[in-house]
Amino acid sequence: MFFSIALVVGCKAVSNEVSEAQPENTAKARLSELPDALTSSELFDTTILKPTQLFDNFYFVGYVSVGSFVIQTSDGIVLIDSMWTPNDAKTVIVPGMIELGLDPSDIKFVLITHGHSDHYGGAHYFEQEYGAKILMREQEWRFINNPEAPVLTDPFGNYSTEIPTPTTYTSLADKDVLNFGDTQVTILATPGHTPGATSLIISAEDDGEKHTVALWGGTGLPDTLEANKRYLQSLNYFQKVVNEKRADVTISNHPFSYNLIEKMTLLKQQKTSMPNPLVVGNEAINDYIDNELRNNVKEKISSLD
Numbered sequence: 001m002f003f004s005i006a007l008v009v010g011c012k013a014v015s016n017e018v019s020e021a022q023p024e025n026t027a028k029a030r031l032s033e034l035p036d037a038l039t040s041s042e043l044f045d046t047t048i049l050k051p052t053q054l055f056d057n058f059y060f061v062g063y064v065s066v067g068s069f070v071i072q073t074s075d076g077i078v079l080i081d082s083m084w085t086p087n088d089a090k091t092v093i094v095p096g097m098i099e100l101g102l103d104p105s106d107i108k109f110v111l112i113t114h115g116h117s118d119h120y121g122g123a124h125y126f127e128q129e130y131g132a133k134i135l136m137r138e139q140e141w142r143f144i145n146n147p148e149a150p151v152l153t154d155p156f157g158n159y160s161t162e163i164p165t166p167t168t169y170t171s172l173a174d175k176d177v178l179n180f181g182d183t184q185v186t187i188l189a190t191p192g193h194t195p196g197a198t199s200l201i202i203s204a205e206d207d208g209e210k211h212t213v214a215l216w217g218g219t220g221l222p223d224t225l226e227a228n229k230r231y232l233q234s235l236n237y238f239q240k241v242v243n244e245k246r247a248d249v250t251i252s253n254h255p256f257s258y259n260l261i262e263k264m265t266l267l268k269q270q271k272t273s274m275p276n277p278l279v280v281g282n283e284a285i286n287d288y289i290d291n292e293l294r295n296n297v298k299e300k301i302s303s304l305d
């Protein structure tokens with residue numbers, strides 16, 4: 001079950017300044033205003049996971065709560081999402097990449113799946129430090145720069161309005177196919193979780209064998225009936241493309257979801273000749289969509305109707 005993290009605590013002017021960590025008392029006071037069910041949930045668990053190679057060209061770095069996927073392409077590195085804050089970028093993503101033998105200065109693009117600060121918070125850091133280009137949908141660019149958007153509190157006690165947003169971006173549209181050298185990423189507009197939530201279909205290789213990864217961009221259910229109906233429509237669209245592209249892997253940037261943490265542990269323990277536990281097959285992805293994601297949103301729609 002997913003909690004909504006879009007708790008409105010007020011509206012503040014969006015800033016482009018790099019935020020300092022909040023003083024301990026401020027952080028404590030802000031966190032104490034959130035429900036225990038949220039602060040004690042996996043969504044706020046900032047335990048750092050061991051950086052892990054998932055496929056030949058594909059890696060995970062991050063917390064239990066949220067992380068980034070690092071895709072090594074023949075055109076440089078593409079990061080999928082950037083965690084909560086510039087500090088996460090600097091102290092979790094960068095050292096995690098170095099541990100994996102990857103060079104952070106090769107980061108050419110940061111692709112943002114949606115405009116909650118746990119996904120875009122580190123983007124400005126990569127833009128500033130490495131000149132990375134930020135890729136996102138226009139709706140989400142407007143969303144992160146909208147002073148009326150809901151303000152989130154992160155596990156460190158920052159308000160999302162205190163997190164620097166990227167200064168520029170390149171706009172992505174539904175059905176765009178991005179070719180980063182040998183790696184292909186298909187963009188799907190799947191609004192619902194947020195107005196411009198974006199799902200991805202990514203090509204991957206495991207020991208030279210081709211696989212297709214489907215990433216559902218924004219799992220938690222929104223609050224309004226209208227947004228939940230949009231979520232359901234988007235999920236149907238996502239499933240259609242998952243089947244057209246014969247996706248056989250599904251992953252989430254919230255690694256506690258769909259057992260990514262357990263699968264990564266297994267990957268590190270098992271012999272490389274054994275089957276990759278992330279490759280579940282197209283049918284299992286359909287089961288997940290039908291039995292978990294669609295059931296959850298349908299239940300919410302009937303509770304709001």
Ligand SMILES: [Zn+2]
Binds near residue numbers: 193220
């Ligand atoms: Zn979100």
